[in-house]
Amino acid sequence: MKWEEFLNKSIYDYTVTDIDGNTVSLDKYKDKVLLIVNTASKCGFTKQYAALEELYKKYKDKGLVVLGFPCNQFANQEPGDMEEIKNFCSLTYSVDFPMFAKIEVNGKNTHPLYVFLKKKARGVLGTLGIKWNFTKFLVDKSGNVVKRYAPAKDPLGITGNIEKLL
Numbered sequence: 560m561k562w563e564e565f566l567n568k569s570i571y572d573y574t575v576t577d578i579d580g581n582t583v584s585l586d587k588y589k590d591k592v593l594l595i596v597n598t599a600s601k602c603g604f605t606k607q608y609a610a611l612e613e614l615y616k617k618y619k620d621k622g623l624v625v626l627g628f629p630c631n632q633f634a635n636q637e638p639g640d641m642e643e644i645k646n647f648c649s650l651t652y653s654v655d656f657p658m659f660a661k662i663e664v665n666g667k668n669t670h671p672l673y674v675f676l677k678k679k680a681r682g683v684l685g686t687l688g689i690k691w692n693f694t695k696f697l698v699d700k701s702g703n704v705v706k707r708y709a710p711a712k713d714p715l716g717i718t719g720n721i722e723k724l725l
Contacts (some may be wrong), residue, residue: 679704
């Protein structure tokens with residue numbers, strides 16, 4: 560698929576696989592604010608799971624949904640299978656927000672959702688590539704990708720931006 564084809568799509572045109580192996584259409588999240596994050600359980604930023612869960616709990620009744628996508632492309636920091644990832648997230652961080660199957664966010668096997676996200680919200684100096692785990696994309700209730708945040712950005716530091724969209 561050519562890059563241009565992604566420009567005419569909406570985030571709601573994509574389907575993903577959840578951590579239990581079920582196909583999920585993102586149109587399920589219409590009229591919600593989304594925070595989409597590529598995650599890893601053995602990363603220096605893994606502690607951000609706690610902040611992501613805090614945001615989710617605080618704002619889910621107002622329309623925020625955090626979507627976690629495990630990725631093993633950065634220093635093999637997500638080596639586990641889906642069951643191991645699910646157990647880690649649940650037992651270590653009490654993650655209740657939706658988690659999805661492991662995906663690739665860079666390279667020739669980039670998941671189409673991430674091709675779309677990267678094209679809609681480029682990184683520093685217009686780069687497309689995801690630099691590391693815990694890169695975050697904020698999407699408004701209409702499905703517009705509003706902003707990309709670097710891995711080091713504390714999820715709680717974007718609370719104001721989330722509140723504006725709710």
